[in-house]
Amino acid sequence: MPQATPPRIQPLPTADMSPELRKLARLGADTVIQVLAHNPGLSQAFQPLGGFLLAQGTLDGRIRELAILRVALRCDAPYEWANHVPAALGAGATEAEIEALSDAGAEWSPSDAAVLRAVDELCAEVYVRDETWAALAETRDEAQIIELLFLVGFYRMMAGFLNSAGLEVKPGQPALGAAHGSTPAFTTDTAEAPSAPSGKTGPDGTWNLTFTHPAGSKALVLSLDTSGGAVTGSILDTQLEITVPITSGTVDGTHLTLTAQVTEPAAFDISAEGSIDGDSFTGTVTITGGGTFPLTGTRAA
Numbered sequence: 414m415p416q417a418t419p420p421r422i423q424p425l426p427t428a429d430m431s432p433e434l435r436k437l438a439r440l441g442a443d444t445v446i447q448v449l450a451h452n453p454g455l456s457q458a459f460q461p462l463g464g465f466l467l468a469q470g471t472l473d474g475r476i477r478e479l480a481i482l483r484v485a486l487r488c489d490a491p492y493e494w495a496n497h498v499p500a501a502l503g504a505g506a507t508e509a510e511i512e513a514l515s516d517a518g519a520e521w522s523p524s525d526a527a528v529l530r531a532v533d534e535l536c537a538e539v540y541v542r543d544e545t546w547a548a549l550a551e552t553r554d555e556a557q558i559i560e561l562l563f564l565v566g567f568y569r570m571m572a573g574f575l576n577s578a579g580l581e582v583k584p585g586q587p588a589l590g591a592a593h594g595s596t597p598a599f600t601t602d603t604a605e606a607p608s609a610p611s612g613k614t615g616p617d618g619t620w621n622l623t624f625t626h627p628a629g630s631k632a633l634v635l636s637l638d639t640s641g642g643a644v645t646g647s648i649l650d651t652q653l654e655i656t657v658p659i660t661s662g663t664v665d666g667t668h669l670t671l672t673a674q675v676t677e678p679a680a681f682d683i684s685a686e687g688s689i690d691g692d693s694f695t696g697t698v699t700i701t702g703g704g705t706f707p708l709t710g711t712r713a714a
Contacts, residue, residue, distance in 0.1 A: 416491070417579030425450040433457075436677065439653050444492075444580050445571075460679065466567055467500075468681035468702045470560050474504030476525060477702070480532050480561065481568050483514050486590065487536035488572035495586035498593070503626055503704040508592035515590045524552045528561065535565045611712055615639065616669050616689050622710030624698050634713070635694075639664045644671050648683075 424447030427435050434456055438446035449456040470477065478501035485494035501511055513519035514529070521529060527548035531541050541549070541562070549558050587594040620635040634649040637659075644662025649655070655675070662671030667689040674682050685708060687696020692712040699705040 416489070416576040420579035420581060422448050422451060422578045424448050433677070436653050436655065437679070444583075445496075445575070448578055448580060462563075462567060464679040464681075466560070466564050468679060468700075470564070470702065471557055472560055472564065474702045474704055475501070475506050476528055477564065478504050479506055479510065479514065479525070480528055480564060482511060483529050483532040484536060484565055484568040484572060486514055487533060488569060488576070489589070490572035490575055491582050491589040492575045492580040493568060493572050494589045495582045495594070498587040498591075499626065500703070502592075503706060504702075505704055511592040512590070523548065527552070531561060532565050535562070536569060611692050613712065614667070614689070614691060616644075616664060616667070619713040620694050620710050621713045622694060622708055625707045625709075633708075633710075635710075637669070639669070644669055646671075648673050 424444050427438060427443075427447065430438070430447070430450045431453065434446055434450050434453070437456075437460060446456065449459060466477075472480075478497055481497045482494060482501055484490070485497065498511060502508070513521075527545060530545045531549060534541050534545055546558075549561070553561070582588070585594045616637045617639055618637060620637065622633045622635055624631045624633055632651045634651060636646040636649070638645050642663055642665070644659060644664050646659045646662075647656050648659065650657075655677070657673045657675050659671045659673050662669060668686070669689070670684070670686040672682065672684045674680075681703070682701040683698060685696060685698040687694050687708060694708070694710045694712070696708045697705050698708045
């Protein structure tokens, strides 16, 4: 399918966008938001459905992202592909699986094959055939099948928008059909280790952490206070400039778990667990619907 070259709509400078849209752009696919920002009302209307499909739906994150990538292939949408490869890797898809999406002879489990066949049929015929529907129904209920139909429809719509507006893939991002690019899509500076040991052993205090995603690294500041085995405090996303409170947590010696809920610029739950060794923190963070990723860092105070 053709794609507009050069771009027909230039991204709106972030300085000219509302604070809400600036934060949304920092979640990823920033050029999409900057182009949509030319129509602020549509930008606001577009976000809830997209956010639901990505973070609040019931489809497994891995197959959701593989389905989106298959849509990108069928619609020849390089920008859509480039921005969802990291999400697919983060949700548990392998590079081999991502590259196999372009291979008509690739072998998939019956469950995966039914989803990918449904994507192909919707993109080609705007209809899921009876045999494919029956295959979907063997492992998914009606609610999940409806969600899949909307997922494919949403990203077909996005592919038409992206290709027609002429959004360009950023240097280093994966080319259509490829499983990796040459550079991360985003990076942030990571905190340096304290120059001298603090002498502290427990989790209380402030921690500079790095959350490592296939798209790049993100800096977080974790503030912790423990009492009676419970954890309170907050998480600051330095890129989004958003602070969310810890809603629940437990601590057992030097091991802790915690959860928090992000409400804007999109709604999703996060949980983390880790262990403290003096001034070092090692653990993982899980984003609902998005996968589990390494989390490391050092004590700040």
